[in-house]
Amino acid sequence: MSADVINLRARRSQPSLAPMLALTAAGMNSVNAVILDRMQSEIPLIPALAGHLISGGGKRMRPMLTVAAAELCGYLGTRHHKLAAAVEFIHTATLLHDDVVDGSDLRRGKAAANIVFGNPATVLVGDFLFSRSFELMVEDGSLKVLKILSSASRIIAEGEVDQLVASRKIETSEDHYLHIISAKTAALFAAATRIAAVVAELGEAQEQALDAFGRNLGIAFQLTDDAIDYDSDAQESGKDKGDDFREGKMTLPVILAYARGTPDERRFWEEAIAGFRTEDEDLATAVELINRHGCVEATRERARVYGQRAIAALAGFPAGEARNAMCEAVEFAIARRY
Amino acid sequence: MSADVINLRARRSQPSLAPMLALTAAGMNSVNAVILDRMQSEIPLIPALAGHLISGGGKRMRPMLTVAAAELCGYLGTRHHKLAAAVEFIHTATLLHDDVVDGSDLRRGKAAANIVFGNPATVLVGDFLFSRSFELMVEDGSLKVLKILSSASRIIAEGEVDQLVASRKIETSEDHYLHIISAKTAALFAAATRIAAVVAELGEAQEQALDAFGRNLGIAFQLTDDAIDYDSDAQESGKDKGDDFREGKMTLPVILAYARGTPDERRFWEEAIAGFRTEDEDLATAVELINRHGCVEATRERARVYGQRAIAALAGFPAGEARNAMCEAVEFAIARRY
Numbered sequence: 240m241s242a243d244v245i246n247l248r249a250r251r252s253q254p255s256l257a258p259m260l261a262l263t264a265a266g267m268n269s270v271n272a273v274i275l276d277r278m279q280s281e282i283p284l285i286p287a288l289a290g291h292l293i294s295g296g297g298k299r300m301r302p303m304l305t306v307a308a309a310e311l312c313g314y315l316g317t318r319h320h321k322l323a324a325a326v327e328f329i330h331t332a333t334l335l336h337d338d339v340v341d342g343s344d345l346r347r348g349k350a351a352a353n354i355v356f357g358n359p360a361t362v363l364v365g366d367f368l369f370s371r372s373f374e375l376m377v378e379d380g381s382l383k384v385l386k387i388l389s390s391a392s393r394i395i396a397e398g399e400v401d402q403l404v405a406s407r408k409i410e411t412s413e414d415h416y417l418h419i420i421s422a423k424t425a426a427l428f429a430a431a432t433r434i435a436a437v438v439a440e441l442g443e444a445q446e447q448a449l450d451a452f453g454r455n456l457g458i459a460f461q462l463t464d465d466a467i468d469y470d471s472d473a474q475e476s477g478k479d480k481g482d483d484f485r486e487g488k489m490t491l492p493v494i495l496a497y498a499r500g501t502p503d504e505r506r507f508w509e510e511a512i513a514g515f516r517t518e519d520e521d522l523a524t525a526v527e528l529i530n531r532h533g534c535v536e537a538t539r540e541r542a543r544v545y546g547q548r549a550i551a552a553l554a555g556f557p558a559g560e561a562r563n564a565m566c567e568a569v570e571f572a573i574a575r576r577y
Numbered sequence: 578m579s580a581d582v583i584n585l586r587a588r589r590s591q592p593s594l595a596p597m598l599a600l601t602a603a604g605m606n607s608v609n610a611v612i613l614d615r616m617q618s619e620i621p622l623i624p625a626l627a628g629h630l631i632s633g634g635g636k637r638m639r640p641m642l643t644v645a646a647a648e649l650c651g652y653l654g655t656r657h658h659k660l661a662a663a664v665e666f667i668h669t670a671t672l673l674h675d676d677v678v679d680g681s682d683l684r685r686g687k688a689a690a691n692i693v694f695g696n697p698a699t700v701l702v703g704d705f706l707f708s709r710s711f712e713l714m715v716e717d718g719s720l721k722v723l724k725i726l727s728s729a730s731r732i733i734a735e736g737e738v739d740q741l742v743a744s745r746k747i748e749t750s751e752d753h754y755l756h757i758i759s760a761k762t763a764a765l766f767a768a769a770t771r772i773a774a775v776v777a778e779l780g781e782a783q784e785q786a787l788d789a790f791g792r793n794l795g796i797a798f799q800l801t802d803d804a805i806d807y808d809s810d811a812q813e814s815g816k817d818k819g820d821d822f823r824e825g826k827m828t829l830p831v832i833l834a835y836a837r838g839t840p841d842e843r844r845f846w847e848e849a850i851a852g853f854r855t856e857d858e859d860l861a862t863a864v865e866l867i868n869r870h871g872c873v874e875a876t877r878e879r880a881r882v883y884g885q886r887a888i889a890a891l892a893g894f895p896a897g898e899a900r901n902a903m904c905e906a907v908e909f910a911i912a913r914r915y
Contacts, residue, residue, distance in 0.1 A: 282738045336704060339677075340697035359678035362700055363737045366674060366707070370731035373711055377724045385723065386715045393708035399701045400620045 254570035259307060262564040266306035266320065267299065273324035274302075277371055288356045288364045292331055295347045301431040302327045304456075307568070308435030308449050311553070311561040318438045321375050322384060326431045328372035329392055333399070333427075335365035340403070341486060384434050391430035398422025402488070409497060409512045411489035417458070420465075425457030432456075448552050452565070455549035460572050462542035465490035469529045472576060481522040487512045491541070493525075495534040504528055539573065546573040592908035597645060600902040604644035604658065605637065611662035612640075615709055626694045626702040630669055633687055639769040640665045642794075645906070646773030646787050649891070649899040656776045659713050660722060664769045666710035667730055671737070671765075673703035678741070679824060722772050729768035736760025740826070747835060747850045749827035755796070758803075763795030770794075786890050790903070793887035798910050800880035803828035807867045810914060819860040825850045829879070831863075833872040842866055877911065884911040 278289040302323035309319040334346065339358045343351040353361040369392070376385050402419045405411045432453035436446040468483045469492045483490055489512065497508045510516050511525060529535060546569045553562050616627040640661035647657040672684065677696045681689040691699040707730070714723050740757045743749045770791035774784040806821045807830045821828055827850065835846045848854050849863060867873060884907045891900050 280735055280738075282735050282742065284738055284742055285735065333704075336700050340700055358696070359741055360738060362674050362678055363734055363741065366671075367731060367734035367738065369704070369707060370727055370734055373723070373727035374731055377720060377727050380720055382715060382718055382720070385711070389708055389711035389715050393705060393712055396701055396705035396708055397618055397620050397623065400618075400622055400698060400705065403697055403701065404620065404622055 254567050254574055256568060256571045258560070258564035259303065259568040259571075262310055262561060263303045263306040266309070266323075267303060269317065269320040270299070270302045270306060270323045270327070273320055273375070274327055277324060277328075277375060278368070280367065284356070284360060285364055285367055288335075288352055288360055289331065289368060291352050291355060292334060292346065293327075295349055297331075297347060299327060300460075301330050301427060304428065304453060304565075304568075305431045305435055307561060307565050308432040308452075309439060311449075311556050311565060312435050312439035312441050312445065313557075314435065314439035316438065318379055318381075319435055321379050322434050322438065323431070325372040325375040325379075325388065326427065326434075328368040328375070329388065329395075330427060332365040332369040332372070333395055335361050335368070337399070339365075340399070341482065343482065381437060383437050387430045387433055387437070391426045394422045394426040398424070398426070405489050407487035407512055407514060408489060409509050411494060413491065413494050416489060416491055416494055420458055420461040421454070424461040425454045428457030428460070429453035444555070448555055451552035452549050455545045455552060456569055456572065459542040459545035459549060459569065462491060462538055462545065463573050463575060466492060466535045466538040466542065467576065468492070469526050470535045470576065471526050471530050481519075481525075484511065484522050484525050485517050487514055491538045492529045492534040495537050496525075496529045496532050499532040499534065500528065542573045546570065592905050592912055594906060594909045596898070596902035597641065597906040597909075600648055600899055601641045601644040604647070604661075605641060607655065607658040608637070608640045608644060608661045608665070611659055611713070612665055615662060615666075615713060616706065618705065622694070622698060623702055623705055626673075626690055626698055627669065627706060629690050629693060630672060630684065631665075633684070635669075637665060638798075639668050639765060642766065642791060642903075642906075643769045643773055645899060645903050646770040646790075647777060649894050649903060650773050650777035650779050650783065650787075651895075652773065652777035654776065656717055656719075657773055659717055660772050660776065661769070663710040663713040663717075663726065664765065664772075666706040666713070667726065667733075668765060670703040670707040670710070671733055673699050673706070675737070677703075678737070679820065681820065719775060721775050725768045725771055725775070729764045732760045732764040736762070736764070743827050745825035745850055745852060746827060747847050749832060751829065751832050754827060754829055754832055758796055758799040759792070762799040763792045766795030766798070767792035782893070786893055789890035790887045793883045793890060794907055794910065797880040797883035797887060797907065800829060800876055800883065801911050801913060804830060804873045804876040804880065805914065806830070807864050808873045808914065809864050809868050819857075819863075822849065822860050822863050823855050825852055829876045830867045830872040833875050834863075834867045834870050837870040837872070838866065880911045884908065 274293060278293060279286050305319055305323035305326055335352055337343070338346055338351040338353045339361050342353070344354055345351060372388070376388060398419050398421070402423055405415060405419060429450045430453070432449040433446050436449045465483070468480070468490065493508065493512070497505060500508060507516065507524065507528070511521060549569050550566045553565060556562055612631060616631060617624050643657055643661035643664055673690055675681070676684055676689040676691045677699050682692055683689060714726060736757050736759070740761055743753060743757060767788045768791070770787040771784050774787045803821070806818070806828065831846065831850070835843055838846060845854070845862065845866070849859055887907050888904045891903060894900055
């Protein structure tokens, strides 16, 4: 069955998100309506701050995956619209809290919410969106969905703390890094796709298949993000280039460059990750070393492996528009350069 | 029925928390076991940070109210232990986020978590506890409880944002202040007691009565807290005296002192709340003005009114040890000076 996919890959030099966008257009209109409606509050600062981020050009990838997975499951109802909005609210809450945690200046190409509205309001509006997401799930009424998403939220928080503890620690291993991104990123992707099988009442096997799809896509997505941060060919991203470097985050390109480095290079990395090399020229050195040792490409290669696993996880679902769109979205996610 | 209560008040010059502690001792042992068990994580920083606050001498008032209310409802099961722990986790999460929001130095008489562990970890462990609290509710499996507590959490966040917006605004009215404390404090008290009626399956009237009890107690409790912050007779509290003043928080003693002040005094308040009078001598002036106009006593008087409403809300429940203990706990809460 994955032959379709291999053909797909051979057929296109540039995978596109267009089939995914077409597949989910109508559903995402409904999801967006829920998002806009339920971020409202009698306290005007809440929709103002939430809207700053939510209207700020996010791709809404996670709710889009819920909508696509519901299509794949042949689900004809509308329950997933509210739940997809709940997924996006959890994601938005974690972004707001991340920006406070990282002291970010930019998010999605504009000033981060913490810069515009301050840390206090940003933390609290994150809490609002997080609570609102559970209110949406309660309205839906599925304890199974509540279990999946409350567990995912807890795992995200654990992953974020784990990442915080690992930052500035040059000894962080590739395994530890994979554990961190499985928690902080992939858990919500897995939950976003899994809940589609729950509302479609397809049973445990399909739930697990969609969980595996989302989880592997999430890992592939984060690996690609982390590669782009040091990719000398990549376009400008919406966040400050070199943020990961200056924060001493141990992402895979750094882990690999440190492992492959000469003694002098390793000393550079030890100083950089400890926070003693934060100038633009240090970032340029880091990019140069990472590219010299092929660590962007090696990170992308691992992303492709997880991407293929995501695609393989869909083998048991019927071939057709939904499966093709989801597979091409995986290809797109790992090939992107921004 | 409230004659018991009036007698109780006449009988004791110093109401005591002892009957409440005795009533809930066994239940709270079980709740504490759940709290300690479920704040664990494979990421050691999480229980370390959560434990710093949780083991830091909190009164666990909210879970204690759940346990007491379950006794009042004649509930013989154990479901409320997990749910009381969920309530405490929500409260702990909001305290952690509050300390980041307020930049607190002290909490419960020792260094606040944000000082010891930094803002990033403090925000994220708050998120962990918040998610964990929903996991506990999902394990219990009552959608009604999930609805009550997800709604309460959202209202708390709205109240906190509302308070943030109102801070440094001298024109904040008494009504607005009451609206803020109803949300940021009383909503969780109301939910904590209401869920006892849910697990006891007593029906809507008793749910509403316990909601009213908790809500009025919560308002009385916050009014008393806010009075103590400016009470020249009060003992040292666990937080920095004058924090509210320096943050420009518009609490009732300030609102009343401003309303009752001379033109010169009003100018002082305008400058102070705007953040231009933050010295120790300014705090001393604030305390002097508030006490000169009887605003601590006026705030306490309002607390007594809400306390009496809380007590009256229990009139439909059987007289006995549980009701007496809860009524005396209300008296205790509004009479305390620390």
